[in-house]
Amino acid sequence: MASTYMKSVAGLLAAGALLMGAAGASAAERVKIEWWYAISGKLGETVQQLISDFNKSQDKYEVVGTFKGNYEETMAAMVAAYRVNQQPAILQSAERGFMTMLKSSAIIPADELMAKQGYKIDWSDFVKPVAGFYIVNGKPAALPFNSSTPILWYNADAFKAAGFDAPADTWQGLEKQLYALKEKKVTDCPMALPGDFQWSLIENYSAINDQPFGTKANGYGGLDTEFVYNKTSVVGQVARLKKWIDDGVLKIAGQGVAPISLYTSGTCASIINSTASHSAVEADAKFKWSAAVMPHEEGVQPKNSTIGGAALWAIKGKPEEVQAGVAAFFNYVAQPNVQEWWSKATGYVPVTNAAYAKIKQEGYFKDHPTREIAIEQLSRGEPTDNSRGFRFGNHNQSTAILLEEMQAVWTGKKTPQEALDSSVKRGNEILRQYEKLHAGK
Amino acid sequence: MPASDAMRLNVGAATRPRFPLRLKLGSLVGSSETGLKASHFRRPWLAAGLLAPQLLILLFFFFIPTWKALSLAFVQVDPFGATMIFVGLDNFTMLFSSPEYRDSAVLTLWFTTVQCFVTLFVAGLFAFATDQVMRGRAIYKGVILLPYAIAPAISGVLWAFLFNPTVGPLAQMLHELGYAWDPNRRPSDALLLVSVAAIWKHVCYDYIFLVAAFLAVPASVIEAGAIDGAGPIRRFLTITLPMAAPTIFFLIVMNFVYGLFETFGIIDVITHGGPAGSTNTLVYKVYQDGFRQLDLGSSAAQSVVLMAIAVLFTVLQFRAVERKVNYQV
Numbered sequence: 001m002a003s004t005y006m007k008s009v010a011g012l013l014a015a016g017a018l019l020m021g022a023a024g025a026s027a028a029e030r031v032k033i034e035w036w037y038a039i040s041g042k043l044g045e046t047v048q049q050l051i052s053d054f055n056k057s058q059d060k061y062e063v064v065g066t067f068k069g070n071y072e073e074t075m076a077a078m079v080a081a082y083r084v085n086q087q088p089a090i091l092q093s094a095e096r097g098f099m100t101m102l103k104s105s106a107i108i109p110a111d112e113l114m115a116k117q118g119y120k121i122d123w124s125d126f127v128k129p130v131a132g133f134y135i136v137n138g139k140p141a142a143l144p145f146n147s148s149t150p151i152l153w154y155n156a157d158a159f160k161a162a163g164f165d166a167p168a169d170t171w172q173g174l175e176k177q178l179y180a181l182k183e184k185k186v187t188d189c190p191m192a193l194p195g196d197f198q199w200s201l202i203e204n205y206s207a208i209n210d211q212p213f214g215t216k217a218n219g220y221g222g223l224d225t226e227f228v229y230n231k232t233s234v235v236g237q238v239a240r241l242k243k244w245i246d247d248g249v250l251k252i253a254g255q256g257v258a259p260i261s262l263y264t265s266g267t268c269a270s271i272i273n274s275t276a277s278h279s280a281v282e283a284d285a286k287f288k289w290s291a292a293v294m295p296h297e298e299g300v301q302p303k304n305s306t307i308g309g310a311a312l313w314a315i316k317g318k319p320e321e322v323q324a325g326v327a328a329f330f331n332y333v334a335q336p337n338v339q340e341w342w343s344k345a346t347g348y349v350p351v352t353n354a355a356y357a358k359i360k361q362e363g364y365f366k367d368h369p370t371r372e373i374a375i376e377q378l379s380r381g382e383p384t385d386n387s388r389g390f391r392f393g394n395h396n397q398s399t400a401i402l403l404e405e406m407q408a409v410w411t412g413k414k415t416p417q418e419a420l421d422s423s424v425k426r427g428n429e430i431l432r433q434y435e436k437l438h439a440g441k
Numbered sequence: 442m443p444a445s446d447a448m449r450l451n452v453g454a455a456t457r458p459r460f461p462l463r464l465k466l467g468s469l470v471g472s473s474e475t476g477l478k479a480s481h482f483r484r485p486w487l488a489a490g491l492l493a494p495q496l497l498i499l500l501f502f503f504f505i506p507t508w509k510a511l512s513l514a515f516v517q518v519d520p521f522g523a524t525m526i527f528v529g530l531d532n533f534t535m536l537f538s539s540p541e542y543r544d545s546a547v548l549t550l551w552f553t554t555v556q557c558f559v560t561l562f563v564a565g566l567f568a569f570a571t572d573q574v575m576r577g578r579a580i581y582k583g584v585i586l587l588p589y590a591i592a593p594a595i596s597g598v599l600w601a602f603l604f605n606p607t608v609g610p611l612a613q614m615l616h617e618l619g620y621a622w623d624p625n626r627r628p629s630d631a632l633l634l635v636s637v638a639a640i641w642k643h644v645c646y647d648y649i650f651l652v653a654a655f656l657a658v659p660a661s662v663i664e665a666g667a668i669d670g671a672g673p674i675r676r677f678l679t680i681t682l683p684m685a686a687p688t689i690f691f692l693i694v695m696n697f698v699y700g701l702f703e704t705f706g707i708i709d710v711i712t713h714g715g716p717a718g719s720t721n722t723l724v725y726k727v728y729q730d731g732f733r734q735l736d737l738g739s740s741a742a743q744s745v746v747l748m749a750i751a752v753l754f755t756v757l758q759f760r761a762v763e764r765k766v767n768y769q770v
């Protein structure tokens with residue numbers, strides 16, 4: 001078995017060498033670094049570009065990137081592979097899986113790896129909201145890679161036709177505008193519900209309006225944290241969304257249709273979605289599109305939103321030369337000019353101050369004002385315990401439960417309060433399970 | 442006629458020189474040597490060799506997964522396998538006390554039963570009609586068999602898109618007819634959509650078997666019925682159907698297996714088990730909890746329950762239904 005496997009690998013390499021001609025000779029000797037990533041479409045193309053740029057920049061390592069499905073699917077593939085020692089060297093994992101990865105015993109903390117391989121990364125240069133999330137006890141566990149935050153995308157033509165120059169700052173004001181869009185027959189779909197609305201419309205809503213999502217500073221204070229979002233203004237927020245859905249103001253895209261495509265195709269006049277939608281919107285939207293910061297509750301001083309997106313994790317159990325390659329790749333990704341290119345190509349926020357300053361200095365934000373919204377919203381005000389971010393064990397699981405309970409609200413099976421109570425109760429069981437498994441780690 | 446028997450044996454041996462009679466009779470002790478006893482192998486390695494392929498398949502696709510599921514069902518485990526705590530029956534008690542799991546069980550029973558009998562009924566109608574179709578029978582058959590050639594994921598995407606309440610053309614038609622179709626918000630619509638998609642996909646399977654079974658009914662019996670004055674429907678109900686009973690029994694079992702285990706792809710693409718778990722069958726829930734949420738303990742416990750149901754169900758079906766089936770034609 002092993003020898004046939006080796007033979008087929010050798011065969012592939014030979015075929016690759018033939019295809020690549022002269023470059024092939026050195027490629028065969030390069031150390032292969034496997035990277036599993038989870039973003040697709042335009043963003044996936046940009047990832048492949050990044051990889052090929054890195055491979056061209058040196059001749060010792062060859063990063064091989066594989067798209068493994070969305071974040072959950074990639075994580076599941078990783079878990080299955082790790083158990084049979086077939087894991088990749090680098091994994092892209094979403095912010096939601098942070099605690100799961102951090103305490104998995106399957107990772108090498110980023111600072112440890114970089115120090116061991118002799119690279120110096122100025123960890124203090126990462127922008128505050130990003131550093132606040134990924135740096136644990138002063139040490140970064142993973143390399144922040146694609147960081148985003150939700151912003152409000154709107155169709156400026158449609159808003160203009162209804163007599164508005166821009167969306168309102170508050171949910172109350174926005175509600176009047178969306179209803180006006182519908183009543184004036186400007187559009188049949190004033191707003192689309194994003195697929196990850198729990199992230200934007202519930203978690204980030206809590207952060208911006210300074211409402212606690214869980215106890216112990218949203219989990220930063222320890223594993224004995226408990227969800228409390230059934231006792232905050234989230235209840236009113238869910239009731240508002242339900243009302244909008246019932247009145248046909250907010251539309252659910254459903255399976256088979258990406259919510260963002262309802263916006264880019266002009267079907268729906270607005271959507272609250274990741275700033276990384278820039279690449280899709282810029283490519284596909286054929287109307288005068290624009291974006292604004294997410295709304296907040298009337299009478300509230302809005303706080304910063306929290307980051308989403310993902311980080312790169314170095315995975316244990318790889319030979320020394322592969323680890324050296326991982327470090328070299330991390331070092332490459334953290335370079336200001338790479339950061340600048342990546343941020344411009346995708347719409348993700350620049351994760352280092354150096355890259356941010358560079359982009360700002362050259363006046364990029366003057367020509368692309370919507371590109372700066374995310375970073376301004378992320379660094380608005382002084383972060384509080386409620387707005388710093390979320391550190392919940394197995395947050396994937398509690399998120400799936402929250403989504404299921406929200407669907408029970410949309411279908412009318414439960415009231416917002418009932419659904420949130422049930423979601424908190426089931427979520428807390430998961431937190432207790434996680435605490436039991438990871439006590440003392 | 443002993444002479445002709447011997448001749449036939451000779452001819453057989455002569456045309457198959459690679460399998461000399463010595464091996465056939467030498468390695469197998471047949472009834473000729475030991476009277477009425479069942480035959481057995483004199484050389485155990487041959488028996489083992491012949492059994493090995495089947496046993497290996499069972500080992501890799503049944504016994505090892507079963508062992509894995511059993512070993513995970515009684516522990517709580519970190520997804521990466523670093524920490525493991527024995528929790529006894531905790532996973533099972535949590536499962537049975539969870540209203541979501543009970544809802545899923547009721548839904549699965551309902552969905553599987555309806556799917557099984559509606560599929561059979563529709564396929565039966567088509568198969569019955571096959572005999573009555575004179576012109577273009579090949580086209581008729583071809584059209585009915587087409588869905589079987591389409592991958593579940595692709596058919597799922599098509600159904601999801603056609604009936605998407607915001608952009609789907611068929612959903613728009615329903616809206617114009619005054620029906621507030623919305624599978625994202627109305628659990629009954631979601632269940633209906635998944636059921637129709639599942640049935641549509643499986644009708645062709647039942648159809649092939651039923652057409653063959655109906656064709657196997659001797660024409661003489663049907664003609665006798667016709668002479669006695671029975672119309673086509675009467676003949677179908679009293680002659681063809683009873684004689685096709687073994688096939689129908691087989692299809693009932695296969696439909697249940699399909700409904701329980703193989704509708705996964707359709708559900709995954711059309712509804713993801715939603716809204717609010719209204720199309721979350723037991724099998725889909727195992728996948729959701731185990732592979733998307735990485736709760737391996739609970740997922741393993743669910744697999745064990747599912748396996749018990751499958752075993753129990755098959756035994757019951759054979760006991761209860763098979764007795765009433767007449768295999769003699």
